[in-house]
Amino acid sequence: MKRPCCTTLANGLQVVTVELSHLHSADVAVYLKVGGRNDPAGKTGLSHFLEHMLFRGTADYASSLEIEAAFESLGGGINAATDADSTCYYGRIHPRFAVQGLEILASMLLRPRLEGIELERRIIGEEALEDISQEGDEISPDVVVGRMLWPDHPLGESTVGSLEDIARISEADLRQHLATWYRPNNAVVVTAGPVQHGLMVEAAERFLGGWQGAALPVVQPVAASPADGPNCRFVRDSDSQMTMQLAFRACHRAAPELTALKLLRRILAGGGCSRLHLALRERLGLIYSVDASIGSYDETGCLSIDLSTAPENLVTVLKATLEELRLLAASPVPEQELERVRTVYLADLDYSRDSVSEMGIRFGWGTLMGVARSIDEDQQLVAQVSAKELQELAAELFRPENRFLGVIGPIESIDQQRIEQLLQR
DSSP: OOOOOEEEEEHHHHHHHEEEEEOSSSEEEEESOOGGGSSOOOOOOHHHHHHTTTTSBBBBSSSHHHHHHHHTTTEEEEEEEESSSSSSEEEEEEEEHHHHHHHHHHHHHHHHHHOOOHHHHHHHHHHHHBBBBSOBBBHHHHHHHHHHHHHTTTGGGGOOOOHHHHHHHOOOHHHHHHHHHOOOOGEEEEEEEEHHHOOOOHHHHHHTTOOOOOOOOOOOOOOOOOOOOOOEEEEEOOOOSSEEEEEEOOOOOTTTHHHHHHHHHHHHHSTTTHHHHIIIIIOOOOOOOOOEEEOOOHHHHHHHEEEEEGGGHHHHHHHHHHHHHHHHHHSSOOHHHHHHHHHHHHHHHHHGGHHHHHIIIIIIIHHHHHHHOOOOHHHHHHHOOOHHHHHHHHHHSGGGGGGGEEEOOOGGGSOOOHHHHHHHH
């Protein structure tokens, strides 16, 4: 694989191309450094709402149907995603149509009509209701726990937004957000596939060269504070199971210990041999699946463990989970286990060379966030992580004062006091 090429246009737009001559599809994307954390107070979900509205038609494509049809005529489809601190518009298309794909994305970014707001408001309202209980409470584990991890900060709020805030977002709000954050010096265009860099630079200059750069507002940082756990929140929902998320504040995205954290996540819940899978499913038989994920941002991050179980099993499952965390903090990971996890991680990195979307994320999103690294560089970092480093990281992460637990479900059926006691031990 050739080393990715990056050219910065006069307006500050970065154009990245990952030339993958052995593949037969292309991924064309535009990443912008704006997401839920950039939503103003009282307007949660604004970034996500704007992302939806860019599909409602442009000066060149009168409707969402015309936009979708234009991309399908290029042999693919278009999509978008908004998270806590980025928004991405992307399409997988035939390589010979990469330039035309970028032309459609440019039309959406620079000439959106922003019509049909009330229709889109109803659609987004339905999306928001997926995480609202019959009682009207937020039941997304990420939000329930996020509000403990980052209280009074947008990082702890829903990217989709609250129903109340979605209802008050106006066209003026959308246009102001577009003018503030959708700037070339806050964006990266990335193409991955059998496409030449010079061709995409020329296309970016043609379609996006007139995009005007501007100074960007200062983003509100998370207040630096010592861990203030253990903290626990119980939210009632009429589900038949209890959903549990146990999270820990962790390092920011550029921290040197992030690679060790990624290995630790895999040791905990990275497959059929992972510790929590073996303890909770294979030995106890009390869960169907368990996942662990990492959130990493400019100045902070988290590691979270997610699972569901019957109400009568929750205390046992939490106790077993905490015991596995204690073991990781108390003694080094055996070399055979570490080598197995490391081998899978290294293989996954190699497999990603054959994915245009993975390469687009790595070098598009990575460039936007200032953390782009080659696969070879990541593999070297993985190979250098020692069992001692993992033990020290586990001891720092899993201490009681860094534990934040969200429990969602028929909470009247569980021993809440017992759960709080376990969290403190």
